[in-house]
Amino acid sequence: MLTKSNFLKFLECSCQLWLVKNMPHLLPPIDAALQRLFDEGNKVDLFAKKLFPRGVEIAGFNEAGARNTASAIAGGATVLFQPTFTGNGITCRCDILVKRGRSWDLYEVKSSTGQKGTHVMDLAFQRVCLEESGIRVGKTFLVHVNNQYVRRGKVDPFGVLATVNLTQEVKTALPVARTQIARAKKTLALSTKAGLDLLKACSAPGSCPYLPLYAGTILHEDVYAIAPGLPRARLRELLARGVIAPKNVPPDLLESLGGAAAFKRARAKKPAANIDREGLAREFAELEYPLHFLDYETFASAIPDFDGYRPYQQAVFQYSLHVLRKPGGRLEHKEFLHDASTDPARPVAAALARDIASAGSVIVWNERFEASRNEELARLVPSLRAPLRSINERMYDLMQVVKRGLYLDSRFEGSASLKKVLPVVVPSLSYGSLNVRNGEMAAAGWPELTDPRTTAKRKKALRRDLLAYCKLDTLAMVEIYKAFVKASKE
Known part of the structure; x- marks a missing residue:
């Protein structure tokens, strides 16, 4: 039976659908980011139901859900929540x-x-x-979050949600949908040795995360038979990416594609740094002491939790601040974490205004994010607008050193992310031993920290973990800055 969720997985990548059915253990587990997406979806679902009073909730999935749905319709229900239908090998809720x-x-x-x-x-x-x-469908609508809505008091479901009529678009898409449903059914029917079919079908072989997982399940002793059956362009892509190793391709075929050496060179990761020393020196000459290294952690919700917030507006609940008052001076650390279930804007802004001096550069990693949060805080807490905007006026984005090519290393893999730069520039620092290792995990931890139902023991652990993570973010900036300064003088 083809479910709607599996159909959507098929549209993303046919290899993914095959893995879901045959090798689900190979797929990555649900991470903090995906779980947050599920949680936000559940919140929106609850508010959408408020648009339709007197709705009937249908319990159960698949066959049980379909029976309960049929019973509710027979009983005269006219608004159904979560009804299930099955027909001709497909099912949806x-x-x-x-x-x-x-x-x-x-x-x-x-x-x-x-x-x-x-x-x-x-x-x-x-x-x-x-x-x-056997259900006659009239119109089809999409209900989505209205990001222009601003909460003032109790959340208005008719304000926070918008409804779009997609009836004509859906009718136009029906022939394609039926064709894709038939293809998805065939993929579900493939055996555990599907061979070339899906290697040929993947639409993004250069970047698809599921293709290597799928290929690893079929490329064994029969790989010599598989490689010649692939289109040459597809085989070249798979070799370049390392999905297929050169040794697993018949020699004559490999030579016709350029030989093993070409693909080994393409796969090689030779550390190579490119440093503009004069550019770095000019850059850092503009900074003024004391240097403040600042990082925020934020939480955003589809349904705003506090007055004055829009859907998905970032609420700053924590910051870490390292301060270097002079070159070679002692490093100071200050931090704040709002651990109540109230709006964190005023407590965070007040603590920040107290901890950051009125002079000196404020160094961040991704100025656009931190500066935007300060502007939002200034609107939410007008009495602290001046110190918050002063921070923005003195802000320096350390990430731009990488983005503008003043310090490049092939091991950054083309990324300017702090998580990519840190292990290369300062290998002694790592997030690996932390319980909270990224911003998504921090954002997922804050609602639990502020939930009255969370035990005191768990809250203590969460507080410790959140503080440790945010502190490492600013310490990482300090050490990267020092490494960049050192490189400018070599």
């Missing part, structure tokens, strides 16, 4: 179904702030499934 005359209008609820490419196909799959189940 809709978000909201509303009866209008002799037909039913279909509503798909998303936590996004607008229409995305997959939404039409999502609705098209559901429409096909409903029609296969």
Whole structure:
């Protein structure tokens, strides 16, 4: 039985659908970012139901859910939440179904702030499934978050959500949806040795995260038989990426593609630094002591938790601040973590205004993010607007050293992310031993920290972990800055 979620996985990559069915243990586990996405989706679903009073919640999945749905319809229900339908080998669980005359209008609820490419196909799959189940579908709608809404008091479901009529777009997509459904069914039917089929089908062989996982399950002793069957361009892509090793390709075929040496060179990662020493020296000559190294941790929710916030507006709940008052001076550290379930804006802004001197450069990694948070804090806490905007006026983005090519290393892999730069420039520092290792984990931890139901023991551990992570972010900036300064003098 092809589910809607598996159909959407198929649209992303046919290899992914095959792995879900045959080798699910190879797929990466749900991480903090994905779990937050699920949690936000559940919040939005709850508010969407408020748009339709007197709705009936349908319990169960698959066959049980379909039976309960049929029973509710037979009983005269006209608004259904989470109804399930099955027909012709496919099944779906809709978000909201509303009866209008002799037909039913279909509503798909998303936590996004607008229409995305997959939404039409999502609705098209559901429409096909409903029609296969004998349901006459009227109009099809997308319900999404309205990011222009600002909370003032109790959240208004009609304000925080927007409804878009996609009936015509879905009708236009139905032929393609039916074709893709048939292809997805064939993929589900493939054996555990699917061979070349999906290696040929993947639409993004140069970047698809599922292709290497899939290839690793089939490229064994029969790889000599597999490689010649691939189109030459596809085989070249897989060799360049390392999905297929040169030794697993017949020699004559490999030579016709350029030989093993070419692909080994393409795969080699030779550390190579390119440092503009004069440029670095000019850059850092503009900085004024004391130097403040600042980093924020933030939380954003689809349904704003506090007055004055828009959906997904970042609420700053924590900062770490390292201060260097003179060259070679003693490093000082200050930090703040708001651990109550109230709006953190005023406590954070007040602590920050106290901890940062009125003079001296403020060094961050990604100025656009921190400066935007300061502007938002200034609007939320007008009495502290002056010190917050003063921070922005003195802000220096250390990430620009990498982005502008003043310090480059091939091991950055083309990224200016702090998590990519740190292990290369300062290998002695690592996030690996921390319980909170990235911003998504921090954002997921803060609601738990402020939840009254969280035990005191757990709160203590969360507080320790959040402080340790944010502190390492600013310490990393300090040490990277020192390494850049040293490089400018060599």
